[in-house]
Amino acid sequence: MKRLFSIEWNKLFYNKGTRIFIILYFVMILLMGITLPNFKPNMNEIEVDLIKLGALEFPIIWHNITWLIGFGKFFLAIIVINNITNEYSFGTFKQNTIDGLSKTEFLNTKVLMNVVITLISTLLVGVLVFALGSIFSEKFDFVNGIEFLGGYFVEIFAYIVFAMFLSFLLKKSAFAILSLIVLNIIESVAKVVEFLVRFGKNPPKNPNEIKILTNYLPLNSNGKIIDYPSVDIQKAIMEGKLFVADHVQWEYFAANVFYIILFLGLSLLIIKKRDL
Amino acid sequence: MNKVLEINQLTKKFGSFTAVNNVTFSVEKGNVYGLLGPNGSGKSTTLGMILNVINPTAGSWKWFDQEPDNDSLKKIGAIIESPKFYPYLSAEKNLEIVADIKEVNYGKIDEKLELVGLLSRKKDKFQQYSLGMKQRLAIAAALLNDPEVLILDEPTNGLDPQGIIQIRELIIKIAQQGTTIILASHLLDEVEKVCSHVVVLNQGKMLYAGSVDQMNSSFGSIEVAAQNMESLEYTLKTFSFVSKVTKENNKLFAVLSEEKDPAEINKMLYEQGIIVNHLVKRKESLEQQFFQLIQKQN
Numbered sequence: 135m136k137r138l139f140s141i142e143w144n145k146l147f148y149n150k151g152t153r154i155f156i157i158l159y160f161v162m163i164l165l166m167g168i169t170l171p172n173f174k175p176n177m178n179e180i181e182v183d184l185i186k187l188g189a190l191e192f193p194i195i196w197h198n199i200t201w202l203i204g205f206g207k208f209f210l211a212i213i214v215i216n217n218i219t220n221e222y223s224f225g226t227f228k229q230n231t232i233d234g235l236s237k238t239e240f241l242n243t244k245v246l247m248n249v250v251i252t253l254i255s256t257l258l259v260g261v262l263v264f265a266l267g268s269i270f271s272e273k274f275d276f277v278n279g280i281e282f283l284g285g286y287f288v289e290i291f292a293y294i295v296f297a298m299f300l301s302f303l304l305k306k307s308a309f310a311i312l313s314l315i316v317l318n319i320i321e322s323v324a325k326v327v328e329f330l331v332r333f334g335k336n337p338p339k340n341p342n343e344i345k346i347l348t349n350y351l352p353l354n355s356n357g358k359i360i361d362y363p364s365v366d367i368q369k370a371i372m373e374g375k376l377f378v379a380d381h382v383q384w385e386y387f388a389a390n391v392f393y394i395i396l397f398l399g400l401s402l403l404i405i406k407k408r409d410l
Numbered sequence: 411m412n413k414v415l416e417i418n419q420l421t422k423k424f425g426s427f428t429a430v431n432n433v434t435f436s437v438e439k440g441n442v443y444g445l446l447g448p449n450g451s452g453k454s455t456t457l458g459m460i461l462n463v464i465n466p467t468a469g470s471w472k473w474f475d476q477e478p479d480n481d482s483l484k485k486i487g488a489i490i491e492s493p494k495f496y497p498y499l500s501a502e503k504n505l506e507i508v509a510d511i512k513e514v515n516y517g518k519i520d521e522k523l524e525l526v527g528l529l530s531r532k533k534d535k536f537q538q539y540s541l542g543m544k545q546r547l548a549i550a551a552a553l554l555n556d557p558e559v560l561i562l563d564e565p566t567n568g569l570d571p572q573g574i575i576q577i578r579e580l581i582i583k584i585a586q587q588g589t590t591i592i593l594a595s596h597l598l599d600e601v602e603k604v605c606s607h608v609v610v611l612n613q614g615k616m617l618y619a620g621s622v623d624q625m626n627s628s629f630g631s632i633e634v635a636a637q638n639m640e641s642l643e644y645t646l647k648t649f650s651f652v653s654k655v656t657k658e659n660n661k662l663f664a665v666l667s668e669e670k671d672p673a674e675i676n677k678m679l680y681e682q683g684i685i686v687n688h689l690v691k692r693k694e695s696l697e698q699q700f701f702q703l704i705q706k707q708n
Contacts, residue, residue, distance in 0.1 A: 141510045144503050145496060220496075229494035232461045233511045233551070234484035410463040 135246075141235070142243040151216050159209045159255075166202065167262050171270060187376035190270040193279025194363070194377045199263050200286040201360045203255075207290050208314075210251055211297035215310045218244060218301035228410040237405045244298055245398065252291040259286055282360060285382035289359045292390040296352055299397040302404050317353055324348040349386070352393050358386040412439045413475055414559050414590050415460065420469035422455050428614050429455045432469070435609050435619040437559070437592060442585050444601035444622075445594040446700060447611035453594040454490065456611070457563055461488055474558070484512045487552030488561035492568075493544040497537035501528060501547055504536055505554060512555040522550040526580065542573035549580060560584060563594045578603065602696040610703055617703045625699050629666040632675060635688035645682045649675075661688065 146152055171190070174181050184190075189198050221227040230240060260283060268274055300310040328348045338344050349358055363377055370376040415437040422430040430452040437443055445453050458464035460471050462483060473482040495504045505519045523529040526546040531539070539547065545565060552560055562581070566574040581604055585591050595601050601608065608625060610618040618625060636642040639662065646655050646664050653667040672691040679686055 137510055137513065141507055144499065144507050144510075148499055148503060149496075150498060224496060225492075225494035226496060228463050228490065230507075230511060231463050232483065232488045232490060233508055234481070234486075235511045236462075236480050239480075407465070409458070409465055 138239060138243045138246055139250075142247045146217055146247060149217070149220075152213050155209050155213045155216075159206055160258075162206055162209070163203060163258055163262060167266060170202075171266070184376075185270050186374065187370060189363075189377060190266050191375075191377070192267055192271045192273065192275040193379050195263055195267050195271060196279035196282040197360065197380055198363050198377070199266070200259055200282040200289075201363055203259050203262070204286065204289055204357075204360055206255070207293045210255060210290065211294050211314060212311060213251065214244075214248060214294045214297045215301045215307050215314075217247065218298060219305060219307040219310060222305040231410060238402065241398075241402050241405060245295075248291060248294050248298060251294060252287055255290050256283060256287045259283065279379070281382050285359045285387055288387055288390050288394075289356055292352075292394050293356050295394050295397050295401075296356075299401045299404075302401045321348065321351045321354045324351065325354060350389050352397075355386045355389040355393070358383055359390060413437065414439050414473070415592075416472045416475070417456070417460065418470050418472075420456065420459060420471060421467045422452075422459060422464060423467045430459070430611075431614040433611070433614075433616045435616065437590060437607075439558075439590055440588055441607050442581075442591045442593065442605045444605035444608040445592060445611065446596070446598065446601055446608055448596055448704075450613075451611040452614040453596075453611055454563055457488070457490060457561060457592075457594060461486075461490065461561070463490070484555060485557055486559050486561065487555065487557035488563075489545075489548045489552050489565065490561075490563045493548035495536045495544070495547065495551075498535060500533050500535055501539070502532040504547070505551055508551045508554055514555045518554050518556075522553050523547075525553065526550045542569055542576065545569060545573065545577060546580070549577070553584070557589065559590045559592065561592045561594075564596070565593070566595075566597065566600060574600075598695075598697045598700055608696075610700065612704050612707055615707070617707055622696065625696075625703075629669050630691060630693045631663055631665045632672065633661055633663055633688070633690040633692060634679075634686050635661045636679075636684050636686045638684065642679070642684055642686070645679060645684055649678070 171185055174183050176182070188194055221230075227240065231237060235243075263283075264276065267276065297310065297314060300313055301307070304310045304313060325346060325348045328346055333344075349355060359382060361380075361383055364380040365376050366378045367376075369378065413436050417433060417435055420430055420433045421428070433452070433456055445456070447453050455464060459466045459469075460473075460478075462478075471478065474485070476482065496507070499507075501523065502519060505523070506516060509516055509519060520529060520532070523532050526549055528543060528546055528550065531543070536544070536547070549562075549565070552562075565581070566577050569577065578600065581591060581593070585604065591604075593601060593605060602622070605622060607621050608618065609616065634642065634646070639657075639660070643655055643657065643662055646652050646662060651666055651668045651670050652664045654665040656663045672689055675691075676686060676689055
């Protein structure tokens with residue numbers, strides 16, 4: 135374990151591209167932490183103060199922050215894709231194998247890297263929620279809603295494991311990044327198509343009640359673990375609080391755990407079967 | 411004798427093309443083996459299979475009389491094709507990765523860099539190295555675990571003459587320390603200079619495996635010249651141990667059919683009244699033997 139970590143650390147940490155993306159990622163999170171409390175969009179000449187509407191109240195803050203920072207997963211995926219496709223273009227995957235690192239061990243170093251990246255990202259989100267929550271929340275209750283942190287961990291991990299699988303499959307970083315974007319679009323389109331085919335003529339009265347099957351595709355289900363923050367306009371008018379406490383969507387959580395296992399297995403299969 | 415490597419009926423097919431066809435040979439400890447063959451003859455594929463980077467279609471091999479497992483490659487040092495390192499890392503960091511993989515002490519890094527003459531440049535990034543330095547770094551990496559076998563695939567490819575000499579001297583130095591070396595090359599004079607044994611491949615088939623000396627049963631040839639070439643040619647043809655005489659560039663080439671000392675030939679010619687001004691005995695070069703083998707197959 136320590137050996138595999140040490141191998142991967144030297145490869146990852148001293149790479150300029152990785153460093154740039156990690157810095158960008160930090161800056162992005164930091165900027166969000168700074169701008170979010172000061173972000174007051176104007177709607178119909180009425181200033182919307184998200185904080186006053188309860189965006190950073192516990193436990194709602196967990197949902198909102200994990201959902202928002204979740205968009206940064208693309209940066210992390212690029213770090214992973216860059217790292218793995220480099221191993222192909224430098225020919226170092228081959229040389230590592232010749233030197234005595236078995237293909238399973240090689241995959242393990244990459245999985246270890248994914249775990250570390252996900253842990254760091256999760257920790258950052260925790261720190262951000264802690265900081266913003268202690269400043270803006272009326273009552274400090276760190277534990278309530280912490281399930282979103284678990285949901286966030288699985289979301290990020292599943293996403294970069296998928297990115298890793300694409301890198302092993304396609305070997306070229308441009309192809310892997312492009313296919314990640316294109317697949318995202320295809321899955322979104324599939325969702326619309328399914329909806330139109332099933333309910334084209336008579337749309338359901340309550341869209342929240344129906345099950346869209348294409349939501350269980352890898353990237354769709356990934357974004358569904360932590361869904362859009364729930365809002366209630368009525369509550370906003372009555373009590374001045376827009377956001378409603380919600381939960382991690384456990385069925386998508388389970389689907390992603392399944393995808394993690396699937397894509398780890400497929401990655402291993404690919405690198406074992408293929409000649410280097 | 412301990413066998414370092416034993417290859418048994420190894421075959422690799424890429425679709426309908428057979429790159430390596432039923433190759434069987436073994437490598438004994440302490441010798442320098444040349445793996446010979448023209449481009450595309452299956453040398454690299456054979457090495458790739460025994461080094462786990464290419465999955466064989468059929469056949470098996472043993473390292474050190476044991477079935478290959480996770481640890482067998484840690485006792486081997488190998489360089490396939492060009493040197494492969496992380497360009498953004500220094501030589502030292504690159505070797506740290508290799509040391510971690512092979513589970514050897516970081517203390518070995520300076521020792522091996524010293525051996526290949528790169529110690530003063532160890533903090534420099536790999537991408538700033540010249541091709542010769544990259545190749546030497548690759549050898550340092552392969553030697554990091556003091557391997558029992560060193561496998562080199564075209565180690566002098568693309569190097570300048572000075573680089574070639576440096577690598578060749580390094581190989582000889584390593585061989586003298588008792589390390590078994592397998593050297594794949596299509597450069598025959600290179601193999602001839604350092605190898606004691608050869609394995610010849612062509613079109614995926616093995617044509618010969620054994621010592622360089624026994625590769626050909628011929629007795630060599632002589633190259634002679636004298637003032638009177640016509641009588642020289644006539645006299646040579648009368649000798650029973652000369653099988654064929656050809657003329658080239660004002661010299662005569664006579665192929666011998668039995669072992670003869672050049673001094674004795676000189677004496678016999680002198681007795682016939684011919685005084686030679688040029689007499690050289692030649693063993694057939696590896697190059698000639700190699701082409702004979704390949705022609706025989708075709």
